[in-house]
Amino acid sequence: MTGDAALIDRFLEMMAAEAGAARNTLSAYETDLRLASDASGGRLAQADAAAIGRVSDGWSALAPATVARKAAALRRFFAFLLDEGFRADDPGIALPRPGTTRGLPRTLSTGDVDAMFAAITARVARDPPDRNDLRLSALFELLYGSGLRATELVSLPRGAVASDRPYMILKGKGGRERMVPLSDRARAAVAAWRDHVPADSPWLFPSGKAHLTRVRLYQIVRALAAEAGIPPDRISPHVLRHAFATHLLEGGADLRALQAMLGHADIATTEIYTHVDRARLVRLVNERHPLIDAAPVRP
Template sequence: MTSNRWISVFLEAIAAERGAAANTLSAYERDLDHVAAWLSEQDQDFAGAERSDIEGYLVHCDVVGLSRATRARRLSAIKQLYRFAFEEGLRKDNPAVQITGPGRDKRLPKTLSTEEVDRLLDAASNHGRTQQDRLRNTCLMQVLYATGMRVTELVSLPVSAARGDPRMLLVRGKGGKERMVPLSPPARQSLADWLQARDAQDALAQEKGKAASTFLFPSRGKSGYLTRHAFYMLIKEFALEAGVSPEKVTPHTLRHAFATHLLANGADLRAIQTLLGHADVATTEIYTHVLEERLKELVLEHHPLADD
């Protein structure tokens, strides 16, 4: 069986058994294709590679300057592939089982102050050529900050989720897992305002013979809804207008701000884990470090003996 076939069979298995999302499958495929290409240059493949070959690949990744996070992710993909191969009888051994990775850089996620978020929300409400654009932009930002959703979860929301002035939204996250996220009063109002404008636009489109959209944020693009890239560019424009550095503002930064601000105001870490859709609370614990760093800054900035 060729390396390409190994990858194909592995991806089919995790798609069926874990319900892995398309983005997750694409990431695995890119990483494993890179490994397969390097092994091929060494006249080797997944079926015959030994531990020394895998370690040689990781050394190569280090030499060419790949980050620790990328190297750790590549090794994780390799380990999962070989665990699958061993369980399926494709190999009688697992050459990657005892290899330890470089670990990940413990970089704290970028976040925003509440004042910066307020300025972004205000900028969104005034950004757009038409009133409809401004209502959509307001809704996007209010719902994102109120719920901490991932950007893909936000832009692909079905319009049915917004019907009936909901106090909570049903979100389909990674691996098809569903969770409920509450809406703040401003988010509920912006959602109602946008839904009214969106439905009016949809009705006009149907009068012209076009099919009704099933998405809350429809688009004429192939996906049928506003793309992640389009929203990424929009949020950069909001940042410029709000006087916030565009370098620190992305849709994911608002997700970090959501979690950090909740934690700073006394929210339980387990509750934040549930709201964010994290499978492991260890992933959520990074926000405790963000809060600790902020507290240190406050002490250094305001303590009377800090300059001594």
């Protein structure tokens, strides 16, 4: 059988080409597999269930989420070896399956969002308007109005948003393309900002010789939150993406449509928002149901 290093490389190539795995995912898989190979004396690909058990025993001090990630990487690797004929069995059954509880994503109320947009409106209304306020308006309209990831937003090409087209085609995680809806407000905000972007800039949000960084976007978002009276530690660009998804679902959006808009490869990732919505419904029942104040029925 080919050695671990070559098989890991082939597995990563498959994950990139066929599964469309993102760069960060590939990097994590590579690290986990190479560490497991070292722990098994360079014989991970030939390891039996007992050997795999010894490797996973070394994870005992790690957080459940980390163990789950490492086990998932090894399971996919062994499934690949089985599919490609490098093994006749799959020892992945010996890997642990820690019971990790996925926390609900932090989000914002519609009142929080209204407060931030009110602060933006007050800024843009100043005469003459500051170009940074126009940029702020465009950034927030796209973050909350279209649910973009921070990296997707800051790296948008100058011509990504057309004034006569209510959507844009975006290449997101794993190189997957998706159609992103654009509100009239977002297109108007981008058009007002683009008038201040140099014509030779390849980016919609340029900064120096490149585009706006994710760190700077994070700082901009937190500064506006503070101005709107929202504790800055409650907000980030990704929280605004969560708010986009949560509020759409609360408004009756279809889960499959939401998956497409967010660019999730797996519907299971999108389903976390059903838990957010369910939590809201439970809270509504506990706080607003007409029987709350009624005396309990005694047997």
